[in-house]
Amino acid sequence: MVMPNTAGRPVEKNEFKQLRLEGVSRQFGGANALDQLSLTIERGEFIALLGPSGCGKSTALNCMAGLLPLSGGSIWLDQQRIDTLPPEKRGFGMVFQNYALFPHLTVSRNVGFGLKMRGVPAAEIDKRVAAALDTVQLQGHADKLPGQLSGGQQQRVAIARAIVIEPPLILMDEPLSNLDAKLRIEMRSEIRRIHRAQGCSTVYVTHDQDEALAMADRVVVMKLGVVQQVGTPQEVFARPATLDVARFMGYRNVLPARVLRSDGASVTVEGAGGVRLAGTAMQALAAGASVMVAVRPDEIAIAEGEHAFPGTVETAEYGGREWLLQVRTAFEDLLYVRSSRAVTPGDSVMLAAAPDRVLVYAGES
Amino acid sequence: MAGLATPASAAPHARPPLDPAVMLVAPAAAVMVMFFVYPFAYGLLLSFQPAQGGVLQNYIHFFQTRDLWQTIGNTLQLALPATLINVGFALAIAYATRVKSPYQRLLSTLLVVPLTLGTVLIAEGMLTYFGPRGWLAQALHWLNLYEGSIRLTHNYWGVLISLVITGFPFAYLLILSYITGIDPALPRAAATLGADGWNRFRYIYLPLLTPGLVMAFCLSFVQAFSVFPSAVLLGSPAGTTRVIAIAAYEAAFEQYDYSLASAVAMIMGLAQLAIVAAALGLRRLFYRGPVTGGKG
Numbered sequence: 001m002v003m004p005n006t007a008g009r010p011v012e013k014n015e016f017k018q019l020r021l022e023g024v025s026r027q028f029g030g031a032n033a034l035d036q037l038s039l040t041i042e043r044g045e046f047i048a049l050l051g052p053s054g055c056g057k058s059t060a061l062n063c064m065a066g067l068l069p070l071s072g073g074s075i076w077l078d079q080q081r082i083d084t085l086p087p088e089k090r091g092f093g094m095v096f097q098n099y100a101l102f103p104h105l106t107v108s109r110n111v112g113f114g115l116k117m118r119g120v121p122a123a124e125i126d127k128r129v130a131a132a133l134d135t136v137q138l139q140g141h142a143d144k145l146p147g148q149l150s151g152g153q154q155q156r157v158a159i160a161r162a163i164v165i166e167p168p169l170i171l172m173d174e175p176l177s178n179l180d181a182k183l184r185i186e187m188r189s190e191i192r193r194i195h196r197a198q199g200c201s202t203v204y205v206t207h208d209q210d211e212a213l214a215m216a217d218r219v220v221v222m223k224l225g226v227v228q229q230v231g232t233p234q235e236v237f238a239r240p241a242t243l244d245v246a247r248f249m250g251y252r253n254v255l256p257a258r259v260l261r262s263d264g265a266s267v268t269v270e271g272a273g274g275v276r277l278a279g280t281a282m283q284a285l286a287a288g289a290s291v292m293v294a295v296r297p298d299e300i301a302i303a304e305g306e307h308a309f310p311g312t313v314e315t316a317e318y319g320g321r322e323w324l325l326q327v328r329t330a331f332e333d334l335l336y337v338r339s340s341r342a343v344t345p346g347d348s349v350m351l352a353a354a355p356d357r358v359l360v361y362a363g364e365s
Numbered sequence: 366m367a368g369l370a371t372p373a374s375a376a377p378h379a380r381p382p383l384d385p386a387v388m389l390v391a392p393a394a395a396v397m398v399m400f401f402v403y404p405f406a407y408g409l410l411l412s413f414q415p416a417q418g419g420v421l422q423n424y425i426h427f428f429q430t431r432d433l434w435q436t437i438g439n440t441l442q443l444a445l446p447a448t449l450i451n452v453g454f455a456l457a458i459a460y461a462t463r464v465k466s467p468y469q470r471l472l473s474t475l476l477v478v479p480l481t482l483g484t485v486l487i488a489e490g491m492l493t494y495f496g497p498r499g500w501l502a503q504a505l506h507w508l509n510l511y512e513g514s515i516r517l518t519h520n521y522w523g524v525l526i527s528l529v530i531t532g533f534p535f536a537y538l539l540i541l542s543y544i545t546g547i548d549p550a551l552p553r554a555a556a557t558l559g560a561d562g563w564n565r566f567r568y569i570y571l572p573l574l575t576p577g578l579v580m581a582f583c584l585s586f587v588q589a590f591s592v593f594p595s596a597v598l599l600g601s602p603a604g605t606t607r608v609i610a611i612a613a614y615e616a617a618f619e620q621y622d623y624s625l626a627s628a629v630a631m632i633m634g635l636a637q638l639a640i641v642a643a644a645l646g647l648r649r650l651f652y653r654g655p656v657t658g659g660k661g
Contacts, residue, residue: 067553087556100554104572104652113568117559147654165558 016078016168017043019064019201023073024083026059026225033059035225036073041169041203046195048216049205050236052248056225057205061171064203066090077168088117093162093170093200097177099154101146107157108133108142114165132164135194152183159191163198172204176211188214209249213237221245241282243292243361251294252336256363259289267360269293273330275309279358290363295353297324297336302343305352311335313347327351412628423628433629436609437636443521443596443608444589447528448536451589452582454529455536460570463544473541480534487530488598492518495526523599524606528589536585543577544570547656573656579648583641590637609633 019041026034034056041047049057062068064075066087075083082090093114102110111132112125120128133139136156146154155175162170172191176184192215195202206212212219213233221228221236229241240246247254257271267281269291279293311327314334325343326334329351337351415422427433458476462469479487494500495517502515517523551573552565560568593610600606609629617626 065557067556086561087553088559088561090557091559092557094554094557096550096554098548098550100548100550102551102555102569103654103656113555113560114558117555117564145652145654161558171557 018076018078019169020076021060021064021073022076024060024063024070024075025072026056026063026068027071028059032225034063037225037227038073039220039227039230041201043168043201044199046192046202046204046215046217048212048219049203049222050207050209050212050219050248051222051228052207054224055222057207057222058173059225060222061173061203061205064169065092065094065171091165091167093165093167095158095162095170095172095175097174099146099158099175101154101157101161103146106143106145107138107149110146110157111160111164114161118165128164129160132160135163135197136160136190151179152187155179155187156190159194163194163200166198167200170200170202172202174205174207176206177208184211191215221248223248239282240294240359243294246294246359246361251296251359253293253295253297253300253333255293255295255331255333255335257291257293257360259285259287259291259360262287262289266355267291269360271331273309275330277307277309277353277358278355279360280356281360283362285360285362292361292363294359294361295357298338299357300335300337300351300353302337302339302341302349303352304350307355308350308352311349311351313343313345313349316343316345408627408630411624412631415624415628416622423625424632426625427628427632432607433612436607436612437632439606440590440592440608440610440633441636443524443528443592443606444586447525447532447589448582448586450529451532451536451585452540452578455533455540455581456574456578459537459541459544460566462541473537476537477534479530482531484527484531484594485598487527488595491523491527491530491599495523518599519601521600521605524592524595527595527599528592531595532585532589535588536581539581539584540574540577543574543581547573551656572652575651576648576653579644579651583644586640586644587637590633590640609636 021037021039024034024037025032037056037060039047049060051057059068063070063083066083066085066089070083073083074081102113105113108126108129112129115125115128129142130139133142136159138153138156138160141149141153141157146157149157155178158175162172175191176187179187188211191204195215204212204215213236216233218230219233219236220230221240223244228245229236231239231241236245237249240249240251243254255271257269257277259267260270260276261268262281262285265281267279267285268276269279270276271293277293285291309329311329313325314328315326317324322338322340323342325337325339327337327349329335335351343349412423413420415426418425458472462472482490492499495515496502497514497516497518499515501517505511505515517526547570552560552569555565555569591610592608593614596602596606596608596611600608602611610633613626613629613633616622616629
């Protein structure tokens with residue numbers, strides 16, 4: 001049996017510059033789980049694959065790991081083509097959603113498993129395992145079995161197991177989704193801290209946009225196997241490229257309208273009941289085109305303004321710092337508005353939004 | 366229901382009244398007692414009441430008569446190899462077919478068919494196919510693979526082959542269920558850590574399967590040890606395949622010495638118990654917990 005540290009030696013983490021996915025496709029039962037995914041990951045980057053269930057993010061991760069074969073395209077590590085290699089030859093670390101800790105091995109044996117497979121001498125294994133357990137702050141648990149640990153501790157063992165082999169790339173498949181909310185937030189900063197300390201490139205799959213925004217250098221938003229947008233968290237949050245991305249990123253108010261005047265990026269649209277809004281065009285739009293207008297609930301204010309329009313508050317939900325209102329306007333759907341002012345249902349209000357926060361997309365006809 | 370109300374004057378830690386639903390166990394318990402506990406106890410007592418001599422005369426007679434105590438060795442010589450072969454092959458084939466596919470279903474069905482045939486039918490088939498003039502001998506001669514005579518029936522090999530044919534399906538199904546119970550994420554994780562196929566089997570599957578393999582061994586062994594019709598039809602019941610069940614049969618139905626027969630049966634049970642206890646003792650050395658990889 002060829003061991004990984006002869007001809008097919010896994011790449012050390014400081015040796016590679018780029019992981020490239022070129023036109024990666026995967027079909028499953030006739031449907032496209034992944035459709036022509038192309039992506040370049042630079043050394044040291046933290047990339048988040050974000051999207052709802054079924055968007056192909058886990059499929060992409062498993063294809064990168066070698067656990068799923070590609071139906072088309074290729075994956076390159078610098079000049080070396082790796083999609084033809086089995087997972088044991090790729091040398092990537094992976095953290096699974098349900099941790100996949102070996103139940104019959106102690107924590108230190110779990111963490112040291114990858115090093116053992118690489119033929120690292122026992123003394124060095126002990127040293128590196130101890131260092132990895134230090135990093136994830138699990139000193140003192142080395143001789144326990146996974147079954148004796150809590151969810152958060154198991155999570156950290158899984159991370160230690162992936163980082164101890166010092167791989168060029170770490171793949172994380174929704175590692176925090178099985179933890180409670182408080183632990184999730186703690187582990188989020190932990191993972192970020194470990195990433196900064198270790199410097200391994202990381203691909204992180206999640207359906208939680210807060211996680212992606214907080215942790216990633218770049219976010220890849222996916223839907224139904226197709227990449228919708230690649231950008232920094234700021235770009236994806238403030239300037240979602242498509243209506244789908246906008247909806248996913250929390251632009252809850254999506255209103256149909258028609259373009260009255262178009263002047264480059266600035267557009268004036270008219271919606272139901274003659275309501276006029278000034279907005280920013282996200283695509284090329286001509287006058288008269290039917291469009292969809294997306295606005296975040298926290299970016300509509302109760303205020304006067306040139307394009308303010310009236311509404312009646314239907315429900316007001318108290319959230320501690322602010323109120324979440326549902327407002328009946330001339331539009332068909334209720335508008336979601338976050339307001340720091342206390343209002344009561346039945347109040348009449350005027351709503352306004354800044355033009356650069358009103359995003360206008362070509363309509364779905 | 367009157368039974369559920371505890372009077373206020375009862376002692377502070379009085380036993381709660383018996384849940385009437387427990388009585389539902391009664392029919393099964395009665396069957397157990399009637400068909401297992403009572404006959405066993407009856408047989409045990411009977412074995413201590415020989416026609417002549419003291420209480421242990423049957424047992425002494427057994428261990429003094431070569432014709433009798435040799436049967437333990439004969440039976441072990443058949444049962445142990447047959448069980449090891451069955452468990453070994455079942456492990457290999459179950460491991461190879463652990464991924465669900467139509468191929469797996471077809472293979473499973475074929476391998477399990479002998480379960481439906483019964484020992485006597487298999488013995489009959491083997492006499493026809495594996496006998497000196499049977500199909501196998503003729504095929505080998507025709508292919509010029511072997512010119513000598515085939516001696517696979519009426520001897521040790523016939524019984525061994527029949528034990529493998531009848532015992533394999535059971536071991537296979539049992540081990541297959543153990544293997545498919547192992548979380549498939551575990552070998553995947555091992556693969557990402559650099560373990561190739563052999564290492565995944567050696568470090569992940571085998572340790573997690575060992576307790577199950579020991580159980581499969583125990584159950585298959587007990588089945589094989591009680592071999593009887595195969596030993597008579599396919600073996601040489603007066604010679605190398607004189608198994609302990611034959612000794613009990615002869616004592617009961619040829620010599621009409623039910624006391625001796627019961628004693629032989631008890632000794633047979635003890636021999637099986639000893640091997641099973643040893644195997645279960647070995648099992649304690651291994652990890653016996655759940656075979657999944659964590660929460661969620």
